[in-house]
Amino acid sequence: MTKETLTIENITLTLERKNIKNMYLRVLPPNGNVKVSAPSFISDEEIVNFIRLKKDWILKKQRYIKENNIKAPLKYDNGEKHYLWGKEYTLQLIKNDNVKHVLLDKEKSIIYLPIAKRSTIEKRKKTLDEFYRNQMKIAIPPVLDKCTKIVGKTPSEVKIRNMKNWGNCRYHDKRITLNLNLAKKDIECLEYVMIHELCHLIEFNHSKKFKNLMDKYCPNWKEIKKRLNE
Ligand SMILES: [Zn+2]
Known part of the structure; x- marks a missing residue:
């Protein structure tokens, strides 16, 4: 060649x-x-x-x-850039059967991703998604506490999912679902989405009334929303 x-x-x-x-x-x-x-x-x-x-x-x-700002599809290879709470990390693969979960070096900004023999892109993505899900599990309780105090509403539960939208609020049982990819964005984005969904417990649409609630509880929501969807 x-x-x-x-x-x-x-x-x-x-x-x-x-x-x-x-x-x-x-x-x-x-x-x-x-x-x-x-x-x-x-x-x-x-x-x-x-x-x-x-x-x-x-x-x-x-x-x-x-x-359309099309990005190259992720390959989950050494040196690839990935994000956690708005910070850029470099991916480093580790082939060690004793390591089953992602390890993080915050100082060096490295995400260590364990890979098995014959690992595929799908399997690597799954391992990393599991890591993001755990990060969300840790981050949500204090954010939820803060935001429920701001909005004055409490959801029945908060679930984490890999989904199309950033968040979702189910009216009939007051369940909030959050996108696990929020762990890639800065923490203010998670707070914004949480407040947005909590506001749906007061106003179940995106009407003027709803936007007034957002202005009241999260004054810079428009700026955060823009950043979130970049
Ligand atoms: Zn909404």
Whole structure:
């Protein structure tokens, strides 16, 4: 296999020539880098023509990645950046059968992720999610205590889930569910979501009345909300 960097039609790309039958083109998040894999026998001219033909598509794809802030999919590999309570950590994999859970070095900002033999991305994600869930379990009680005093309402229980929304409040049984990914954001975000859900125990919608409650109990909620969804 050979690898080189080229610029064709103002597009910078990495070209890999290898023992394959067809030409492949990829535009990768987060920077819109262009990667071309080509069969060894194909001429430079054919590659130039191929890029010319695909130019509009490449530019469109790059624009889409930039405008929608598309991130590279997580691989849970060594050196990858992960977050805990708004702080950046570097992931370090450990292959040790005696270690079953994630270990944290706050000083060095390292998250040690234990991996088993034949570990997959899904398994690594599961181990890390379990860690985030535990972090949430530790963080919630004091936040809940603080926020129930502010809002003057108490939920029947607080559950943690991996879900689409940041939080949810069930009207009929007053149960609040929080997204475990809140452990990646700073603690103020957790407080904001908690207050938001507690306010639903007073006002079960996002009406003007609800927003007035938010203004009262969490004056900078708009700023926190923006940060949360970045
Ligand atoms: Zn809501």
